[in-house]
Amino acid sequence: MSTKVEHAAPGIFQKYFWSTDHKMIAMQYMFTGMVMALLGGFFAYVFRMQLGFPNQHVPGYGIVTPGKYNALVTMHGSIMIFWVAMPLLIAAFGNFLIPLMVGCDDMAFPRINRLSYQIFLLSALVLLSSFLVKGGPFGGAWTAYPPLSAVGAYNLTPIGATLWLLAVALEFVAFLLGGINFTVTTMNSRAPGMKMYDIPLVVWMIVLASIIFMASAGPLIAGAVMLLFDQTMSTGFYDPTRGGDPLLWQHLFWFFGHPEVYVVLLPALGIVAEVVAVFARKKIFGYKTVLYTTWAVGFLSFVVWAHHQFVAGIDPRMANIFSVTTLLISVPITEMVFLYIATLYGGSIHLDTPMLWALGFIAEFMIGGVTGIFLGSSGTDIYLHDTYFVIAHFHYTFVPIAIIALYAGLTFWYPKMFGRMLNETLGKIHFWGTVIPFNVIFIPLFITGTAGDQRRVYSYAQFAEQSRPALQHLRTTSTIALLFMLSFQLVFLFNFFWSLRHGKRAGANPWRSATLEWTVPSPPPHGNFAELPTVYRGPYEYGLPGGMDDFLPQNVPD
C-alpha cells in the first residue's frame, strides 16, 4: 500500500491538475464548487431582482425576459444541487476527510479519484457551454419534465436541453466513481483497531450518502438516455402519440430525485455531528441510534418519491401509500435531531464560529423539516404543490444543508486544510449576516406560497389575485434580504483568502478534537500519517470521568 515514491517537486500542472492526492482532489472539488456557487448565487440574484422589482433593468445583467428567467431558475436549481451541494459536501469533504479520519494514506483508487474530478470538471464545462449555444441554456426547470424537455419546438432551447442532459449524466458518472472510492476506502482501508462503530459519523454519513446515490442514480441514467434519444433521434419514449408516457420520466426522475435530497442531507448531518461533539465537549448522544436512524432514513428515502407527483396524474390511490411513507420518514429524522439536541445536555458549549453554524443548522433545518409535513400530507399538498410554499420549504432544508452545514464544515476543518485559523470576528459577522437574511428571504415566501403564488413564473401581472400589492411587498422584501445575504458572503471570501496567508497558525489540533485527522500536522503532508495510526476507541471520547485531559484521541493507547 504505502510504498511511498518521493517524486522530484512536481510541476504546477502535475501538482494542481493531475494529482492523485486525495487532499488536492478535495481542493479541486472545493474550488470548482465555490465558483459554481458564485454563479448559482448570481442567477438567484438576477431572477429575484425580476420578482422583487419586475421588468426593471437588473444591474449587472439587464432585462430579464421570460425565456431568460426560465433558463436562470433552471440553471440555479441544477447548479446548486449537482454542482455545489454534491461536490462540496460529498466530494470535497469526502475526499479530504475519509482517508484522514479512517487513518490511511490515500483513497483506495487514487487514479479513479482523479478521473472522477476530471469528469466532474467536464460536466461543469458542458453545462456552462450551453450559455453559448443558439437558444441559450435549457429553461425547462431542473426536473426537465418531457414532452417540454424532449421536443425542441416546445422548449425552444433544443441544444441547451441536450447539453443540460449530458452535463447531468457526466456529473453522475463522476459521483459514481467517487462513491465507489468513498465506500471501498472506508470499508477496506481503516486503521487497525477501527471497528465499524468507531468510524466518525461524518464518514459514515458520506458513505451512506454515496450508497444511496449509487442505488438511485441508475433509473435516472436510464431515463436520461431515453430522453436523449427522444431529443436527438426522435424516439418516442415519452411521447404519448407514439405509445410513450411522460409520467415515466417523472417516476424515474423522482426515484432518484428524492433520495438525492438525503444524499446531500446526510453529509451535512455528519459534519454537524462532528462539530457539535467537539464544541460541546460531549460524546454524541446515542451514536448507534444516530446510525440506525440514518439507515432507516436511507431505506425510507427510496419509497417516498411519488409525493412529488400527488397531482401529476398518477393513480390517486397511490398518493395514500406515499403520504404514509413520507410522514414515516419524519420519525427517524426527528429522532436524529432530538439526539443532536440531547448531545448539548451536560456539555461545556463553546460558541466558536463552527459551532454557531452547526447550531444554526439544527435550528433552521427543523423549520424545513416541519414544513415538509404540510406537503407530505396529500390533502394539503393539493393546494400547496408547486407554490412558493414548496420553494420556501426546500430552501429551509437545502440552505441549512448546502450553505450552513457547509460553512460549519469549512470553518471547522479550515485549520486542518490550510494550517491557519480563520478570523473569528469576521466569522461571526458572516454567520449572522447569512442566517438573519436567510430567514427574511424565505419566511415571506412561505406567506406568498400560502397565498397561492405559483412557482417558475417571471411575472404575476396576468394573475389578479397574485398581483395584490401586499404580496409584491413580500416579494420585494425577500429580494432585498437576498442582496444582504449575498453581500455578506464577501466577508467569508475575504476571510478565506486573507487567512490563507495572515491567519494565526493552527497547529495540529486547534479545537482539541479526538478524531484521527487532528493527529497529523496542518496541512497534512503527502501520505498523511508519518506512521499509520492504530485506533483504540470511538471518535467522541470527550468529558471523560477521572479528571484527565477532557478528551482522548482515538489513537492514544489506554
Next chain:
Amino acid sequence: MLERYSTAASTYAHWIDYQFLLIAVLVGFWLIVAEAVMVWLVFKFRAKDGRPTQYITGEETHLKRWITIPHVLVILCDIVIIVPAIMVWYNIKQVLPPPDETVRVIGQQWAWSFQQPGPDGVLDTADDIRTVEELHVKVNTTYHFELMSRDVVHSFAIPAFRLKQDALPGRVITGWFRPNRVGTYDIQCTQMCGVGHAMMAGRIIVETQQDHAAWLIRNSNPAMTGQQSTPASTTDALATMAEMRR
C-alpha cells in the same frame, strides 16, 4: 388560516384549510418546543471554568426516555395528521360525486381553453360553447372537468377552489369541483410549460343560476346549430393567440 391569504370559493376548500390548520398547530407546537429546548440547553451549558462536562453516552435508560417519550408523541401526531390528510385526499381526488355539469379543460402552450355544453346540456354537440381563458360556471353546482393537454405537461390550478391537477398529453383526467361563492377567480398553470408559462392565465367566473343562463344564451351560436363541432377552429384561434404572445 388559509382563508386569510386566499379566498375559499369551493366546497372542499374548507377541508384543505382545516387540514392546514391542524398541521400548523401540531408542528408549530413541536417546532417551538424543540427550538426552545435547544436554545435553553445552549445557554444552560455554556462552557464555564471549573464545571466539568458530564460523560453521557446516550445508552442510559433514564436519559434515553427523554428521547423516547417525545418520539412516541411525534408518531402519535403523525397519525393524527395522516388520517384526516388521507380523508381529505380521498374525498377530493379519489371519489367523484355525481356531476350536474361536465366541462372540458384543454391546456396548450400557452392558454387554457374550455368546452362546455350549450343549452342542450350535452357535451360534444354543435351548440357547445368554446371559450379561451374564461370559464363560466354556476354557483352551487357540481362540475366534473375532463382535463387534457395538447402538447406538454400543464397544471390546472384554481387557488380559490384549492384545486390543482396536472394535465398530461395523451390522457384525460377527470376531477370535480363545486363552487360555492360567486365571483371571478384566477386560473393558473402551475407546471413549467415553456417561455409563455407566466402568460398562461385564465379566469373562472362563478355566476348565479340566472346570470349563467343569460350568459349561455348570449354565447350559444345559432349558426352552429345543426353543424358538427369543429375543434380545428378553436385550435387555430389558440395558435394565433400563442403566436401573438411570442
